[in-house]
Amino acid sequence: MPNHTLRRFVGEIAALVDAKPAESELLERGAAALxxxxxxxxxxxxxxxxxxxxxxQQYLLYADVQQRFSVVSFVWGPGQATxxxxxxxxxxxxxxxxxxxxxxxxxxxxxxxxxxxxEIRLEAGAVEAVSPRIxxxxxxxxxYDDRVSVSIHVYGANIGAVExxxxxxxxxxxxxxxxxSNETIPNxxxxxxxxxxx
Numbered sequence: 714m715p716n717h718t719l720r721r722f723v724g725e726i727a728a729l730v731d732a733k734p735a736e737s738e739l740l741e742r743g744a745a746a747l748x749x750x751x752x753x754x755x756x757x758x759x760x761x762x763x764x765x766x767x768x769x770q771q772y773l774l775y776a777d778v779q780q781r782f783s784v785v786s787f788v789w790g791p792g793q794a795t796x797x798x799x800x801x802x803x804x805x806x807x808x809x810x811x812x813x814x815x816x817x818x819x820x821x822x823x824x825x826x827x828x829x830x831x832e833i834r835l836e837a838g839a840v841e842a843v844s845p846r847i848x849x850x851x852x853x854x855x856x857y858d859d860r861v862s863v864s865i866h867v868y869g870a871n872i873g874a875v876e877x878x879x880x881x882x883x884x885x886x887x888x889x890x891x892x893x894s895n896e897t898i899p900n901x902x903x904x905x906x907x908x909x910x911x
Contacts, residue, residue, distance in 0.1 A: 718756035720901040722746060723775050723784060726867060730781050736803055740842045743867060747807040747840050751865055754809055754837075757786060758899055762810075764790035764861045770894040773873060775901065780871040785893070789813065789862040794854030796879040797826065799886075802869040803844035808835045811855065811862025815841060818850040818880070825883045826850065835864075844869075850880065 725746040729739060750756075761772040770788040777783065789811070797818055806813075816832040829848070834856055835841055843849050855862045866872070873893040878886030 716899065716901050718750065718753070719774060719899065722750045723901065726782055727777065736844060736846060740803060740805065740844070743805050744840045744842060747805050747865065747867060748838070751807040751809045752838060757809065761786045761895065761899065762788055762863050764788050766790060769793045769795065771873065771891055772895045773893040773898050775898065776871045781869070783868050783871045783873070785866050785872065787864045787866055789855035791860060792855060792858045795852055797850060797852045798879045799850045799877050800843055800868065801845060801849065801875055801877055804866060804868045805840060805842055807840040807865045808837050809863045809865050810837060811857055811860060812836045813853055813862055813864060814856045815851055815853045817848050819848070826880055827882070
């Protein structure tokens with residue numbers, strides 16, 4: 714696996730977070746870095762791209778030691794979808810393989826949620842942003858009923874440990890903490906194998 718690709722991306726996001734820009738700049742620059750990461754599909758280890766028949770998978774690829782950001786791969790089996798949910802932090806979603814359909818929701822004065830605009834299709838190479846400031850509630854699904862899709866997400870926290878909510882359109886939120894589908898993460902720091910092949 715070309716560990717250097719993911720390691721370079723993690724370094725870019727860490728430097729960006731260190732600089733403490735306004736959220737709009739962070740999302741713009743972070744989206745540009747994520748677009749570079751997903752424009753080449755040779756770096757994600759197979760172990761972090763495995764679907765499950767039961768539900769979509771969220772694999773941790775990297776978590777900042779101070780939990781300022783995390784990088785995950787989402788793996789969607791055919792036809793799989795999230796419930797309507799929020800994030801409570803900024804996030805960037807980049808499609809690596811396949812395609813996803815995303816529907817945004819907004820809260821109305823009666824307390825209910827309504828879909829905001831049309832469902833959008835994100836093809837491989839597309840990047841989308843979320844945050845409480847610009848819109849944080851959505852539902853995402855695999856655009857395909859016959860194949861797997863994979864997306865790479867970056868969040869402004871250790872997303873697997875953040876208390877968030879799922880929603881029904883007319884009901885109150887239900888709290889959850891997503892956790893992760895994996896027990897191990899990629900080893901980005903062993904340079905010995907890369908040096909042997911250079």
